[in-house]
Amino acid sequence: MRIDVITIFPEYLAPLDVSLVGKARARGRLDVRLHDLREWTHDRHHTVDDTPYGGGPGMVMKPEPWGEALDAVLASGGPGGPGSPGEPLIVVPTPSGTPFTQAIAEELSARPWLVFTPARYEGIDRRVIDEYAERHELRELSIGDYVLAGGEAPVLVMVEAVARLLPGVLGNADSHRDDSFAPGAMAGLLEGPVYTKPPRWRGREVPEVLVSGHHGRIARWRRDEALRRTSTARPELIEGCDPAAFDRQDRRTLEELGWRLGADGRFGRGSPNVEE
Numbered sequence: 001m002r003i004d005v006i007t008i009f010p011e012y013l014a015p016l017d018v019s020l021v022g023k024a025r026a027r028g029r030l031d032v033r034l035h036d037l038r039e040w041t042h043d044r045h046h047t048v049d050d051t052p053y054g055g056g057p058g059m060v061m062k063p064e065p066w067g068e069a070l071d072a073v074l075a076s077g078g079p080g081g082p083g084s085p086g087e088p089l090i091v092v093p094t095p096s097g098t099p100f101t102q103a104i105a106e107e108l109s110a111r112p113w114l115v116f117t118p119a120r121y122e123g124i125d126r127r128v129i130d131e132y133a134e135r136h137e138l139r140e141l142s143i144g145d146y147v148l149a150g151g152e153a154p155v156l157v158m159v160e161a162v163a164r165l166l167p168g169v170l171g172n173a174d175s176h177r178d179d180s181f182a183p184g185a186m187a188g189l190l191e192g193p194v195y196t197k198p199p200r201w202r203g204r205e206v207p208e209v210l211v212s213g214h215h216g217r218i219a220r221w222r223r224d225e226a227l228r229r230t231s232t233a234r235p236e237l238i239e240g241c242d243p244a245a246f247d248r249q250d251r252r253t254l255e256e257l258g259w260r261l262g263a264d265g266r267f268g269r270g271s272p273n274v275e276e
């Protein structure tokens with residue numbers, strides 16, 4: 001997969017050299033290219049921002065450097081065909097975007113080429129987004145309901161979430177099977193607690209079932225813990241689950257946690273967020 005990032009702070013993306021993403025790059029699984037937006041400015045001060053039309057606080061990123069930068073980066077993919085990285089998907093990190101989720105990470109991980117455009121200040125002149133959305137696929141994505149000083153940290157978040165899904169990047173192909181938010185048997189539930197050696201630490205024992213060697217009991221225990229954790233931390237995920245996905249023991253566990261099957265066919269609780 002090829003990833004281009006156009007930014008005024010290429011050094012902010014140094015973590016892409018480290019750990020899982022760094023290894024994926026070293027192994028040739030990821031081709032990450034960082035570009036300094038200021039290279040596409042033509043004035044002495046390398047200006048990338050200006051005051052907003054209509055007034056108001058803050059500055060807006062000027063369209064010209066972004067246009068030239070995107071044209072150059074997109075053209076570097078060649079005319080398509082053999083040897084080209086394929087169709088680019090432009091990803092614009094913004095707090096006003098669609099929420100970035102595991103499902104979107106999976107979609108992005110299937111693409112051959114991602115081009116990220118992290119902005120600073122109040123964002124990029126809208127005409128840039130409109131122009132490139134007309135010519136290419138483009139998604140505006142938010143990593144959460146809070147406002148950061150720029151899109152670089154969101155790029156780090158999204159690239160890491162995507163890179164770990166690429167075949168051959170995590171050691172074990174099963175490693176993301178039980179992830180919170182992954183599709184599959186545990187879909188819609190958060191992952192429960194995990195333990196490793198030693199079996200006793202500061203007087204705390206590992207749950208007996210995990211050392212029992214009994215795979216059926218272990219799977220059941222993990223599922224009950226996932227239900228407990230989801231019920232406490234994210235009750236709205238239980239409400240959103242299709243009850244057909246719950247087996248008889250799931251239902252028993254949910255009832256112990258105060259959940260009842262409602263007239264609407266979904267599980268609900270009288271008073272939400274009550275610790276059982």
Ligand code: ADE
Nearest residue numbers: 093094095142143148154
């Ligand atoms: N830029 C600033 N805040 C952001 C957020 N929450 N998500 C994506 N990009 C952003």
